Each structure stands twice: as structure tokens, then as C-alpha cells.
Amino acid sequence: MLLAVVALLPGCAALLPRPVGVEQRLAALPRDGLALQRPVTIRWNDHLVPWVEAETDGDLAFALGLVHGHLRGAQVSLLRMIARGRLSEIAGPLASDIDHALRILDFGRAAPAIEASWPAETRDFVARFLAGLNHSLMTGPRPPEYGLLGLSREPVTTADLLAVGRLAGTDINWFSYFSLLAERGSPGFARRWQRVLEAGAGTGGPATAGEAALGVLLRSVSRSGSNAVAIAPARSASGAAMLASDPHLGLSLPNLWLLAGMRSPSFHLVGMMVPGLPIVGLGRNPDVAWGGTNLRAASSDLFDVSRLPPEAFAESEATIRQRLWFPARRRVRVSPEGPVISDAAVVPARPGDVIALRWAGHERADEITALLKAARARSGAEFRDSFSGFAVSPQNMLWAGRDGSIGRVTAAILPSRAGFPQADPVLDGSDPAATGPWRRLWDARDLPRLENPADGVLVSANESPATWAKDPPPIGYFFSDGDRVARLRALALARPKLTPQDLAAMQTDTVAPKAALLAAGLLARLDALPGGAPDPALLAPLRGWDGDYAAESRAALVFELILAKLVPALQPEAGGRGPETGWNFLTTFLLHDLDALPAARREAVLRAAVAEAAPVAARYATWGEIHRLRAAHWLVNLPVLGRRFVLGLHPVGGSRETPMKSGHGLIGGPHEVSFGSMARQVSDMADPDANWFTLFGGQDGWLGSAAFADQVPLWRERRAIRLPLRAETVATEFPRITVLRP
Structure with missing residues (x-):
């Protein structure tokens, strides 16, 4: 008991956070010893959204990294620990099986090849971003969570950054695959697999507690849901194209997106960034607005590699350091068809099975270059063509152009399959016919796209490509039910002319x-x-x-x-x-x-x-009495202490497949929603300033900050923050100024 108390003493700052105002947080931003070429101006609004103005692209990257580290330093550190399979350094032996699975999955496996293939502009931008990020992490205030979790200051490497990016690209099909492995060959398996295929959904329940923990962990950081709508000028009240996008992810705080605006010689945009990554995933520049939804593509295959000779496997030993305990050592094997995932205790394969995972995220693809190109696109065509090197997570990317065009592109790298197995999800790793599709990969140039549809409406909500593309190639097994697409299309077509307010209302619709x-x-x-x-x-x-799941229903x-x-x-x-x-x-x-x-x-x-x-x-x-939205820091997952990090429970509408998604399973009474619509974007291309964003949570990850959860009321009340592009509007609406000097 004494040891436990002593271990918790450094965590008092997290357990009892002091209130910190916006001005205090701005004053704490590191400003000494900055590796800048020219002065950089950062303007801030009342929600701590930064708008960065730099004279060089490198200085922009540095300043963005500095801001990421300052606002989300603890979150970036935790994402790195997950991506690298180092959770046992926080949680001790309880996490060793999870770490073993993460080491086998090896999110950083392709990092050396990716880095070697980068064009010079990507290499320079990433290096400068990391320089700013690490300056903040190493010299800025120590986040309160560090003491509680036993974290130390540690610089983020390029390999770490790429591993975090691939972590965010987790294939959501894994959860379905893994849940079925233990049942293969059982009397009821054939019927169950056929029903899975017919329903087109495979979000299987965990077979073990360890599998459940791994699933919760990966689902909380992977881009697994979302809605996106693009509207042509003919259907727009402004006479210009419009776009709305709302990603669906875990609803823990801080949010898995960070809002930012930026301008440099090559970049001029606003949007949502992943903390710790130098890219804008959803956003708007003067010429193109974009959003996206998870394609739900099968970017992985499982292979039975038990018949391969022993010399076909590369084997190593992973040393897993454990907090307050001795290191653990685990075997990691890699076959010609990928890592042997059945070696992980949390993957419930049958005894004797040797199952490998082949994943597009282990290929030498380049999402960072793709999204940096997309951010600079000056037309829908340029935006579309940016994604030829994009692999994971597979996305339906929608855009709306200032020139009036709207479109969608399938951003993914997938094996050139002829079809999917109908009897068993595990393929024969010794059969060239089964492994052959991975020798020739498809990318966005080979996959379906659609531009300027006759009815002027594009909607995506994780639906099957067969619902909109003519004769699509085999892309996946499991897609969302068509409810969200049908409802969003009905709302879009119900009015002859749509406004940004109409798009915002669609994002909060609760009808299934x-x-x-x-x-x-x-x-x-x-x-x-x-x-x-x-x-x-x-x-x-x-x-x-x-079918309205209003909170009052x-x-x-x-x-x-x-x-x-x-x-x-x-x-x-x-x-x-x-x-x-x-x-x-x-x-x-x-x-x-x-x-x-x-x-x-x-x-x-x-x-x-x-x-x-x-x-x-x-x-x-009413529905809202039992269907409640939990606003909580991600530390809520800690045993015993977790409930201290719940900020509030609120009645909420929506359901599994309503446009305003608030996920749940079968319910028998009050329950908490922890997955669903967690950010919103609406842009009208008629006006560079007509861009509105909201996060469930806030900008600042610092416990006790005034900007930690200040957007929760906005999210609940269906309000938003404007992120303009015009310099004069930015100067007015982002009145706080920080000048960074070399």
C-alpha cells in the first residue's frame, strides 16, 4: 500500500489540477532558443485556436510543432507509447500482453522505407515540425499527466511520428477478424461467417478481456467512422459549392483533432490536425474544401502460414519494460505474409494455428506527402491526384472546389483481389493464388471516383462502394448500414437551395x-x-x-x-x-x-x-435519460482513479446509425456514449471566411485549462467557431498575438 501511495504522489497535479486561464497558457508557450529563420506571428482566439503566419514553410512547420507540443504534449506522448507498444511502462505487467500484440503489429515497420522515399519538401517539413514539437516537449511546462503515468521527457523521432500515423490508420476489420479466429472449424462457424457476409458487418465481440482491451485501445485512435457531404453550386443558396464533414471517433478528451489556421509561401488553410502529425486531415484552403469518411476497406488479409518452412520466418525477441516490475521478453515472428499475429495472447486463435497479418500499413506508402499535397491543391483535380500514395486508413475523400466542382476519390492501397473468401476469412499462405494479389497493389488511380453528379449531391457515410460506383473491384467485407447515407441524401434533396446552416443541421440530425x-x-x-x-x-x-432518436423521444x-x-x-x-x-x-x-x-x-x-x-x-x-454523453479525460480508463476524470454526463440524442452518431450496443438501462460524432466542419466556397468548426472538448490538453472542455457547450448547443482565411478577418477574430523570434 505504501508503495502505491508513493507512486501516486507525483500524480497529484493530474488528480487535483489547478485552474489555468487562457492568458496563463499562452504565457507558458516556450519562446527561448527557437530554431527559426524569421519571426513568426501566432494569433489566437478565445478558444486557444492558433492562426500561424510564417515567412517560410520551414518556420510554419516549426511553429505548428511547437503549438502541438504545448497544447497536446501529454497526448502526443501517449500516442507514441501506444504506437511503439510501450504501455507497460505506464501500467506495469497488466499491459504486457497488449504491448506484445502492439510490437507484433509494429506500426513503425515501414518507417525506414517511407522516410527514404520522401521528396525533399516532405523531409524538410517533417524535420522542422519535429524540431518545434520536441522543443516544446523538452523545454516547456511538464504536463500534469506525466507524474501520474510515470512518463519522462523524451523527444519524438521521425520513426515515432510515422508509427503514430499508421496507428491512426488501424484497419477496423482486425476486430472482426480476431473475434472469429477462435471459432474457425467449429460446427456453427460456417453459418456465422455466412451471416456476417450477408449482413456486411463484422464488428465482433471480444473473446477475451485482453482482446477487448486491445479493441478499445485501437478503436479510440483509429479513424473508423464519419459523414461527409458535398453540395454543388446549383443546390447552394450562395451559388458556390459547399462541404460538411464530421468525423466519428472516441469521445474522450482531449479530442483526437486539433484546430489550426496557417499561412506561409506554400500553405494557406484552416482545418483539423492530428496531434503530433504535420498534416491537416480535414480542412479548407482558398480553392478547395475537403473531408472524408473511413472506406471500411479490407486493407489486410489473414494467412495461415503453418505450412511454410521454419527458415521462412524472421524471429526476434522484444524486451518490454514494465513499470514497478522486471522487464518481460516476448517472441516476435515475421513471415513472408506479415507478422504472426497468433503469437499474441490477446488474439484468440485456435491452439496450433499460425496466422499472419498482411496489411497495407506495412507497405511503403506515404500519407504525409499525400496530405501535404492536398493542403496545397488549387483545384479538385489536384486534390484528387494527391492521393496516389495514400494507404491507410482507407478513406472516401470528398471535396468541394471554388470552381464549382465536387467529387470523391477512394484513397487507399489495396491488394488486387479477384474476390473474397466465402468459407473462411483466413487464406492459405502457401498458395500463390492467395498471396498473389499482394504482389500488385491498387491505389487511388485504380479505385472508384465520382465527380459532379447530376443531382448535385455527394454523400459518404462508410457505405459500400457498390452503392455509388459502377462495378467496383472487391474492396471490403464490412460497411455501415445505409441509414446515414439515405437520411443525409433525403435532407440534402429536400430543399432546392441549401445554406451552411442547413448542412450544420444535417450533422446533428437524429433520425434512423x-x-x-x-x-x-x-x-x-x-x-x-x-x-x-x-x-x-x-x-x-x-x-x-x-425513427427519431431525439433525446426527448x-x-x-x-x-x-x-x-x-x-x-x-x-x-x-x-x-x-x-x-x-x-x-x-x-x-x-x-x-x-x-x-x-x-x-x-x-x-x-x-x-x-x-x-x-x-x-x-x-x-x-425519454431516450436522453438513459442515453448519456460522457465528457471525460482519457485517464478515465485508469482503474480506481478513473472516475475522478469524468467532467459530466449529459442527455444526448442519436444512435448507432443516425447522422449525429452516438454509438451503443444493446441497452438495458442508463449507459454512457463514448464513441460518435466528435468534431464538425462546414465550409461554403463562396466566402473564404465561411468555415465553421467545433470539437467535442477543446483545444488544450492541459488539465485545468480554461480551453480544455470549453467547446463541449458549443457542441451540445450546435454552435461552432469560425476559422477565416482573410487576413483582416483573422486579425479581428484572433486578437491575442504571440510573436516568436529566432
Whole structure:
């Protein structure tokens, strides 16, 4: 006990953070010994959003790195620890199995080849960004989390930066693959795999606690969701193209995006940056606005490599340092088809299986150069062509141009597959026909694109490419249900002329059309029971329900409570978790599975679901009473101490597949939303200043800062911060000035 108390003493600054004002945080920005060529001006608004003006591109990169380190130093350090498989240095032996899996995945594997292939301008920009980032990390104030987590000051290397970038590109298909490995060959596997393919969703439930922890960790940092909408001038009230984008990620604080504006000889833009990376993922320059959604492409394949000879494997030993304990040593093997992921204890493969993972993120691709080019694009065509070297995470990138063009490009590197396996997700690593597609890779030049559609509307929401592209090549297994696309398109086409306010309202819409269809289908089957539907008062709100998951909705509450009782009864082997509880499965199979039951069994299941939901529904009046948004620092995941980092719980609308996504599984009562819409962007190309952004959280990662969570009210109240491009507007709306001198 004494040892635990002593270990926590350095963490008091995190457990009991002192309030820090905006002016104090600005005053703490490191300003001495800066490796600049010319003075740099940083203007700040009240939310600590920086607008950087530099006379050289190198000085811009340095200043951006300095700002990233100052505002998000602890977050950058933690991302590096995850990407490098060093969590045991924070959490001790509890994290050693997770670290082993991360070492096997090796997010930095391709870093040397990528760095060697960089053009000079990328190499220089990254080097200067890292110089600024490390100056801040090494000389600036020590973040409060460092003491609690046992972190020390450590410079970020180019290899670290590239590993963090690939970490953010995690293939979301891994979670589905891994959850199925232990069941391969079992009596029910063939049926389950076929249902997975038919539903087109595979967000499987974890088989072990370790797999669950790895899944939570990777999902929290990977770009796994999002909506994006591009509107042609003919449908715009301003007569110019418009774009709206809202990424879906973990809802922990600080946000996984950082807002910034910038200008130098080559760059003039505003947008969202990933902390610790020198790129703008979503944004706007004078000529192009862009956003994107996860393509959900299968950028990985699993291979059975058990038949390969021993000499085909490269083997090494990973030393995992552990906080307050001795180092652990684990085996890491790499086959010709990638690292042997089945060696990780948290991956539940069958005994004796030797399964390798081949991933596009291990290839020599270059997302940083692609996004630096995109940031400088002067037309939609230039923007589109920037992505030929972009690999992970696979994205649907949408743009709107000042010239009136709108378009989408499939930004990915994928194997040139002829199709997908129908019997087993694991391919034969000794079969040249199975491994051959990885010898010839497709990129954005080979994959579907679409420009200037006749109806003037482009919508993306992680949907299958088959819904918009003619004869697309095999891209993936698992895509989102079409609800968000259908709803966003309906809203976009409902008005002859759309305004930026209309696009902002679309981002906060809480209607799921297929929920209304499912509710109507359930009511029809309940009404058909002998004597009619049970508990008419409980079911009354569902009659005529339009699928709106507004926080004030009674119908959404009743519907979800009934689903939570009904689904496990239909698929008892799933135990109320796993892919059978996902939205694609519900919309594909729920009514079908009900109708396939014998009449007596169907009646019993329906009556039981209503009867079991009724007592819970009697305790709550609305969806928002049980569906609550958690605003919390990522330290909430700490055992015992985590609840100290919850800032608040708020009623919230939305659901799994509403445009304003607020993810959840089956629910039996109050629950916390920790994944969903966590940032918003709207741009109107008619006006360089017409750009609005909001983060769930705030700009500053410093615990106690006035800008740590100051945008949460804006996010909840559907307001936004304007990020202009005109110098005179920036001067007015970003009144605080910091001048950095060489």
C-alpha cells in the first residue's frame, strides 16, 4: 500500500489540477532558443485556436510543432507509447500482453522505407515540425499527466511520428477478424461467417478481456467512422459549392483533432490536425474544401502460414519494460505474409494455428506527402491526384472546389483481389493464388471516383462502394448500414437551395429511417398475436414513430429496451454481444429470424421481450435519460482513479446509425456514449471566411485549462467557431498575438 501511495504522489497535479486561464497558457508557450529563420506571428482566439503566419514553410512547420507540443504534449506522448507498444511502462505487467500484440503489429515497420522515399519538401517539413514539437516537449511546462503515468521527457523521432500515423490508420476489420479466429472449424462457424457476409458487418465481440482491451485501445485512435457531404453550386443558396464533414471517433478528451489556421509561401488553410502529425486531415484552403469518411476497406488479409518452412520466418525477441516490475521478453515472428499475429495472447486463435497479418500499413506508402499535397491543391483535380500514395486508413475523400466542382476519390492501397473468401476469412499462405494479389497493389488511380453528379449531391457515410460506383473491384467485407447515407441524401434533396446552416443541421440530425421500419415490423408481429399486442400503453409511442432518436423521444427508449430483450432470445449463442447485436444484423436478420421461428416460440419470445422491457421503461421517460454523453479525460480508463476524470454526463440524442452518431450496443438501462460524432466542419466556397468548426472538448490538453472542455457547450448547443482565411478577418477574430523570434 505504501508503495502505491508513493507512486501516486507525483500524480497529484493530474488528480487535483489547478485552474489555468487562457492568458496563463499562452504565457507558458516556450519562446527561448527557437530554431527559426524569421519571426513568426501566432494569433489566437478565445478558444486557444492558433492562426500561424510564417515567412517560410520551414518556420510554419516549426511553429505548428511547437503549438502541438504545448497544447497536446501529454497526448502526443501517449500516442507514441501506444504506437511503439510501450504501455507497460505506464501500467506495469497488466499491459504486457497488449504491448506484445502492439510490437507484433509494429506500426513503425515501414518507417525506414517511407522516410527514404520522401521528396525533399516532405523531409524538410517533417524535420522542422519535429524540431518545434520536441522543443516544446523538452523545454516547456511538464504536463500534469506525466507524474501520474510515470512518463519522462523524451523527444519524438521521425520513426515515432510515422508509427503514430499508421496507428491512426488501424484497419477496423482486425476486430472482426480476431473475434472469429477462435471459432474457425467449429460446427456453427460456417453459418456465422455466412451471416456476417450477408449482413456486411463484422464488428465482433471480444473473446477475451485482453482482446477487448486491445479493441478499445485501437478503436479510440483509429479513424473508423464519419459523414461527409458535398453540395454543388446549383443546390447552394450562395451559388458556390459547399462541404460538411464530421468525423466519428472516441469521445474522450482531449479530442483526437486539433484546430489550426496557417499561412506561409506554400500553405494557406484552416482545418483539423492530428496531434503530433504535420498534416491537416480535414480542412479548407482558398480553392478547395475537403473531408472524408473511413472506406471500411479490407486493407489486410489473414494467412495461415503453418505450412511454410521454419527458415521462412524472421524471429526476434522484444524486451518490454514494465513499470514497478522486471522487464518481460516476448517472441516476435515475421513471415513472408506479415507478422504472426497468433503469437499474441490477446488474439484468440485456435491452439496450433499460425496466422499472419498482411496489411497495407506495412507497405511503403506515404500519407504525409499525400496530405501535404492536398493542403496545397488549387483545384479538385489536384486534390484528387494527391492521393496516389495514400494507404491507410482507407478513406472516401470528398471535396468541394471554388470552381464549382465536387467529387470523391477512394484513397487507399489495396491488394488486387479477384474476390473474397466465402468459407473462411483466413487464406492459405502457401498458395500463390492467395498471396498473389499482394504482389500488385491498387491505389487511388485504380479505385472508384465520382465527380459532379447530376443531382448535385455527394454523400459518404462508410457505405459500400457498390452503392455509388459502377462495378467496383472487391474492396471490403464490412460497411455501415445505409441509414446515414439515405437520411443525409433525403435532407440534402429536400430543399432546392441549401445554406451552411442547413448542412450544420444535417450533422446533428437524429433520425434512423430503418429504425422506423423495424419498429413498424415488430408492431405488426405483435398486433398479429392472439388477442392482439401486449401492453398497449407501452407500445403506443412506437405507432407512427419516424425513427427519431431525439433525446426527448419516448419511442426510441421503448424500441431499444425491447430490442435488448428480443435479440439475445433470437440468438442465445451470441450472449447478447458480438456481430449479431450490430445494426446491420438487426436490419438484415431481426424480422427474418422472428418469422423463421415456430408460431408458439415466436409468440413467447415477443411477449417476453415486451414484459421484460416494461419495468425498465416505467423508470425512465425519454431516450436522453438513459442515453448519456460522457465528457471525460482519457485517464478515465485508469482503474480506481478513473472516475475522478469524468467532467459530466449529459442527455444526448442519436444512435448507432443516425447522422449525429452516438454509438451503443444493446441497452438495458442508463449507459454512457463514448464513441460518435466528435468534431464538425462546414465550409461554403463562396466566402473564404465561411468555415465553421467545433470539437467535442477543446483545444488544450492541459488539465485545468480554461480551453480544455470549453467547446463541449458549443457542441451540445450546435454552435461552432469560425476559422477565416482573410487576413483582416483573422486579425479581428484572433486578437491575442504571440510573436516568436529566432
